[in-house]
Amino acid sequence: MIQEYEPEATRRDAGDAESSRASRGWWDRNADEYQSEHGTFLGDDRFVWGPEGLDEAEARLLGPAESLRGADVLEIGAGAAQCSRWLAAQGARPVAMDLSHRQLQHALRIGGGFPLVEADAGALPFADGSFDLACAAYGAVPFVSDPVKVFREVRRVLRPGGRWVFSVTHPIRWAFPDEPGPEGLSVAASYFDRTPYVEQDERGRAVYVEHHRTIGDRVRDVVAGGFRLVDLVEPEWPAWNSQEWGGWSPLRGNLIPGTAIFVCVRD
Template sequence: MTEEVKEWWELTARWFQDDIDLDVGVNWTGVGVDDDLRLLLDVAGKDVLELGCGGGQCSVALAERGANVTGLDLSAEQLDFARDLAAERDADVAFLQGDVTDLPFADDSFDVAFNAYVFQWVDDLAACFRETRRALREGGRFVFSMPHPVYDLADPESHEVEESYFDTGRQVTPQNDLETDMVTYRHRVSDVYNALVGAGFRVERLLEPGSDDPDDYEEGPWGERRPELLAKLPSTLAVEARAA
């Protein structure tokens, strides 16, 4: 991950956590607890790594389900929030600062690695997936969700495609009220799949959760989610893989 991503999160972490106000739980769609996908199954007694744990809501939830959880994040501000949350709920989670493309763990340390809505911040997915495979035991599960790359290509009002799916890599979103712009990275579905296979994973499932009924969606804390568009295009890509 890059210094500009780290700078963004150090600047915005508290504001983000206050505004999004996530419940403790697994937030697969990035905006609220949604464990209906049941991707993580039974984690009791397992060594679990959350890559990019943010405010710790998912890590704390899995610790409360009996997992031995380690949460890693690039941002010290996010980790401060996560530690406060864990202390408030008396949850035993080890939180560390670090980069998902260069993990500070020995080989074969974990049974499960996961995250929700993190990989849009990662420029080098191949390096991240190689490091994740290294840290996982043979047969270990790697489960994650991320923004689906097709959703942001459409204009939220007209629903017409305005950007190219093939325009991958660094994306800059100007922030009028901040000195620092938001930088994310766009990855095609094939980029994700091929990086996983190249790192030594066997992809078991790709999921695109959603519904064609706009009433099934909420607008989100900043009104950024458009129910009419969400009923036409998937906004989330979820992946289940296993260390081969």
């Protein structure tokens, strides 16, 4: 009987190419399980910003409802394109982009009638000024080593006045164990340690990479990418949400933030 190797978790440097390769492989391998486990919560056509359940229908971080009608919107790290499907229902013209072929197969399975594009967020295959809005609900940004490169690409494909709204794991979570119970409430690492979290195979090749930036880092990255930050949203855990999702839970969510949403404008 051949025993499957369990990836080793470590903290080490990981550059653009290694991070991109690891992300593509991880999401291709895990897309089926991810959609099966979280598909009910995400819905087929719901725009949820994170595990807390903050819904764009209520938050309106992309702008008033009427502003979405006829808007060209790029969703980065779209997964099964649930957010794009919601945007299309509001009258927008979304394009759903993801690095993972398997994730986009799930988007195709559910349907929607809008373009699906397989591409890397650091090299967007679109002309300058193609979109009015860009968004990413936990897509791409946490997994890239050079977020400024991504932000500059997003700025390039946005029209003047366009919004770029993205959500990531709240940086403070990096100081705590990624556990939903009481063991996840004690500081276990330095918040200021930017060393990436890497899972690697028996040959030392990264199979999963996630990059940490402090809140200050994220703000500086937004500015360096050519954007003006107009809001930073830290969703509170709602009373109706009783689910656990990885390290997110009602216990932790009522004490420390789990998600940070950056609302940016291209002037």
